[in-house]
Amino acid sequence: MRSARSSGLRAIPGGAAAGTAPARPAPGGPAQEFVKVDRVGMRFDIGGKAFTALDDVSLTLERGSFAAIIGPSGCGKSTLLRLIADILQPTAGSISIEGLPPAQARADRRIGFVFQEATLLPWRTVIDNIALPLEIVGARPGAGIYSPQSLLRLVGLEGFAQALPQQLSGGMQQRVAIARALVLQPDVLLMDEPFGALDEITRQKMNFELLRIWEETRTTALLVTHSIAEAVFMSDRVYVMSARPGRLEQVVPVDLPRPRTAAHMRTPGFAELVNTIRDALLRGEPQA
Template identity: 50%
Template structure:
């Protein structure tokens, strides 16, 4: 659901090197991408190709060795300080001693948002992710998929322009994962922010995305940018269409050295 062609995220020849005790490791090499405002894109590649590193660079959690990053025309640091990011990690990272509603409220408390506004915003998010009936439960009383929905709601609580998601469904079984894919798209259709989603699942990337950025095996280079022309809203039946399988083949063929 692309709302405009203006880049929200721009990475220009970004590289990342790590110094270990024995040698220097090149994690990313000369990655250049533009992500449009309101676009849903996936960073796809095998383990160790630098997907998470690239996401962390976008979020200003680590600094690249070389290259330039712009977020909405400014720096990544400016975007982070302006609370433009919401981040969902592979693990939900919920606080077991806080009830679901209180877990979602936490970032708003830290920002000093007033109680009335906090209550209004969190109740709306609980409805958005379908967890209103579970707001007084504790995280350990919820399934893994429900916990990730709480994590998504918490990330959206600050009303970020950009949602960064690092393999949020990888620990779930295939059935739960596909259901969460559908629920994520339903949520995204209502909030319409820019989403960058890290995954090593080709079918997941295709089902969710407007475009897929394919990273080669180590070191991570941009192998291909694949447009996903499947209509929205996406339905589970699309996974069985000929076009879906053709996109899987196209992406598999795009990996360098494979």
């Protein structure tokens, strides 16, 4: 059964959901543990040899929060995201989403996933790509489910409903992918470097867009990124991972006020957080 949050989201203009957004935990108040990763390990067998991708990783996400994972290439960031999404199963430890195993959360359509590539179907229009999950599960926009049209407005592509993916820029394609991930109103939105292939200017614009969308939906969000500045700008908390095998090197709380603006990037507090994360990444590198 879906959580009570399904009927408590703030309405998107023209959408089906009604009510107001659930309040985020007050600063300094009790944490509402929503996603829990408990001492998770992941090993693969490659050519008959054991390969450890993750080792003893623990983290928690509060309901309605925005967190980021950062670490060197190959440290298991994407693997961890796939474990939470039930695409892979851990070889050690456990994961829960509001007390449920990921398999149950996925079956209940509580998880949305945005990949590095937009992975849109090239023969389907923008609106039809957004509606694809509804068709797969045999659902129609109704109570508790955003309509594709309302999500099109939310991601700023209202005039592109009948466009094909090849007629869109990379940033616009990723907006469609985000809308598609939200159409079943997931409780958790997992994003695996969705802006990694974009130029710096477009990437920064997409950061603002994603935060605006998150403010509207208040979906619990977890972003994998290689950009320190992006991790700080977007997040309430940054999880810094070490080089392979991936371990949690440091948890960095981000106490910058919201809503975030470009002015926050020029503050001493922002620079200090960037330096803290950079130092943690260097500590997590293997020693020569």
